[in-house]
């Protein structure tokens with residue numbers, strides 16, 4: 287896709303900048319279980335997240351198009367059902383829920399959490415599409431339970447869109463993680479009285495926090511201790527019925543080939559996560575952008591514009607002999623450039639199979655590139671010079687410009703440094719937000735944005751309009767920009783500034799923290 291695209295940019299970040307965002311740290315190490323000491327409870331965040339994604343999807347009905355990955359698992363009504371017994375769903379939502387925002391639905395977060403867990407814990411890289419929509423109400427029940435018979439399970443998976451062979455695969459792929467706990471399933475697992483497994487979890491295979499084919503190889507070798515295969519109560523041995531339903535053919539294939547297991551699971555997991563209610567249109571499969579601007583900020587400072595931000599170069603190790611130039615174009619088609627500073631590297635586990643990718647970050651944020659406000663900036667690109675290439679001669683550098691388009695920068699509506707606190711000592715503080723609106727730009731509205739949850743927990747944006755300044759008010763600090771001001775008070779909500787430019791709504795994306803502003807003169 288072409289940058290900028292606020293939704294795809296946000297999804298791409300959560301998908302690929304795994305070290306910089308909220309999900310991966312909770313599955314590093316894979317034994318991590320936030321509610322107890324890692325490695326002692328028998329449980330893991332990773333297993334909870336994968337089971338949560340399946341149970342959210344498992345309500346899907348491919349005949350009437352209802353259910354699927356839509357975060358309906360967040361409704362207490364769904365969690366109260368016998369088919370959703372145990373606290374894993376609530377645990378998952380508590381950890382990963384805060385990663386949702388106006389661009390990334392909770393359903394997308396649940397899908398990404400499962401992917402992050404699988405990829406980080408030895409699993410294959412899984413194709414990810416974004417754009418899931420959070421349900422407005424609970425779905426019809428439909429998650430399989432261990433006491434149901436094979437015909438019921440086959441019909442349930444068919445309703446979810448999976449054949450009998452795919453059912454065997456998907457259950458094996460899911461049950462390479464975690465196990466069955468005593469508290470929710472006392473009839474399947476006894477109290478194990480084990481201080482290194484305080485929740486008495488009988489694991490599906492010998493490697494419960496790693497993606498591998500041992501769920502299949504131990505089953506085929508008859509050494510499995512999977513409680514849904516060799517449990518003392520035959521009625522609840524659903525994995526035994528499912529794995530044996532084709533005479534063991536699929537499981538034999540998995541047992542003899544870790545690669546087949548990994549590739550089959552990658553495509554089944556992707557299909558599971560892409561199972562959405564009819565009418566929901568998912569994006570293309572996201573790939574990492576080779577160069578991606580991030581957190582761009584323009585600040586009006588009198589007749590100057592301070593331009594700050596960062597850029598990420600995908601799959602690029604650190605190097606002290608690299609020069610990175612920002613190349614910019616202004617409104618008169620003049621160009622400018624600035625040398626960027628290395629902001630270090632970060633790794634991404636999205637390569638799968640326990641591998642990580644190193645990304646190099648470069649910043650231009652202190653004080654930022656100083657531009658003449660009237661000239662402004664319309665687009666940027668980047669030029670990278672490795673070992674000995676001469677940036678000054680502008681030769682040989684590798685250019686990142688999205689196939690000649692450049693990266694478009696919006697300078698029609700920018701934060702103004704004149705923003706200040708009118709009552710710094712009040713509780714809560716009161717301030718005045720000033721925004722510069724570029725002369726000649728077709729700006730019809732400027733508004734403060736606040737992300738709030740609606741009555742069923744979906745994130746929406748509430749907009750508060752800045753009053754349009756009177757033309758003769760004389761409140762313009764420069765010819766290039768006119769100041770629009772909004773008195774506001776600090777609230778706990780995250781505020782950003784948005785505008786309608788040329789009939790299109792855009793957000794500056796910049797988070798305004800009132801308490802960081804200086805007192806008004």
Ligand code: HEM
Pocket residue numbers: 329330333334336337340371372374430431432433439456457459460461463464465466467468470471487524528558
């Ligand atoms: C007939 C189908 C299935 C049945 C009857 C079934 C049953 C169960 C049961 C009883 C548990 C124990 C839960 C607990 O103790 O909290 C469990 C755990 C789990 N299931 Fe399934 N399952 C099925 C299919 C799947 C599928 C398709 C996936 C994912 C693709 C999956 C992923 C998991 C995971 C990751 C756990 C471990 C949870 C943990 O340790 O916290 N299951 N399953």
